[in-house]
Amino acid sequence: MASSTEENYLKSLYNLANAEGEVNLSELAASLQVSMPTANSMVKSLQKSGWVMYEKYKPLTLTKEGKKIAALIIRKHRLTEMFLVKVMNFGWEEVHEVAEQIEHIHAPKFFERMDQMLGFPTVDPHGSPIPDPQGKITPLSYTPLSHAKPGQNVQLAALTNSSTEFLEFLNSRNLSLGTQLSILSKESYDQTMVVSYAHHPSETLSEKVCERLLVRVLE
Amino acid sequence: MASSTEENYLKSLYNLANAEGEVNLSELAASLQVSMPTANSMVKSLQKSGWVMYEKYKPLTLTKEGKKIAALIIRKHRLTEMFLVKVMNFGWEEVHEVAEQIEHIHAPKFFERMDQMLGFPTVDPHGSPIPDPQGKITPLSYTPLSHAKPGQNVQLAALTNSSTEFLEFLNSRNLSLGTQLSILSKESYDQTMVVSYAHHPSETLSEKVCERLLVRVLE
DNA sequence: CAAATTTGTTAGAATGGTCTAACAATGTAA
């Protein structure tokens, strides 16, 4: 069975994988905040366990088995976040650190009960999909707000970044998942957008913010 | 900050302490299922951290600081057990193993919310007292059922043993905390007691069972 | 008390996870 440390490596590999499912050692090391030799030696041991495919100087890929373990940890992480928000009344900006720990708890029934109490949710509090109990994940395809056009009505569906700072920024603007926005205008010089939504007749959002907001376009 | 391993050692020391607050190394090792040299070396390192007082060949005692850390882990353990039973609908026989893991989560707010959702409980699902947030514990003084006399009416208040097997035995007899028992008789040969309670007009309990049941005597 | 048993200690080793220093391979740009 994978240790917490190994689980974190598998999760990072899963999250960092590009379209070809490949990850560089340097990204992996950076994402886990360990030195490259540390990541290197762990990768070799993950290979021995059959969870990672590795050849000297080549990019890393997860095996089928490795991917499944990673997806199930992510499932526990996202279920936990949802539980903290919906059942225990945490703010969406407070849950990640706790979930980072609870995802390593070995107690199937604990997570089954969460799932059940939550009514089998498919997305976490930040709009990211929750893998199913077999580790299958249904990718959701939303549009970055930055790609939307003036005149469109959209609904906030997910985030590409869930840092505490960004979530606190959204809180300060009363923006949350489900918020419906009307796009009033877009400044072509700096890509700033002006939007309106409940109790906010005119709010200006920077390009940086618009890129991180994923929306569903309403007709 | 204490590691999970260290926390488990402190917790065992706390639970094993006799009236003088002393614990032998061999008990400690046995309770944690490690070899004596392992326990010995850990004890030395706990001493270095200022949590244990240790002199060669002498019994171990926790320092004030060590006791507090232990009590706060026990608080997290018992709050978790209560949460699992009351909020997540676990049986009292299913919670210990999960709590053994969750007690090591570092997330004050997580446990504060549990406490709040539970209405600030003072005992866990097995009747053991929950230390307060400062680590102060109010010992409850109940009587073992084995000391009760025929003719008395008592109420099941706590257990001296909470093994899964014992809890399942109690489940099989519909005995739970709060159950009111009338003591019908006690066999002086083998200390077996015959009791009656809701839907159980006459149930025979072995000495072993009676010693493990703590009761409040009703007038 | 002396012998036997139990309890505690030391030494030495293994594993998992981490580091720094040194160097090698690969990729990019002059």
Add this chain to the structure above:
DNA sequence: TTACATTGTTAGACCATTCTAACAAATTTG
């Protein structure tokens, strides 16, 4: 295409946690 920068590897070390083997101190028992 050679030089520079980036990326990856190896070697060697450290700390935490665990073990077994050997021995020593303390306690119990005949």
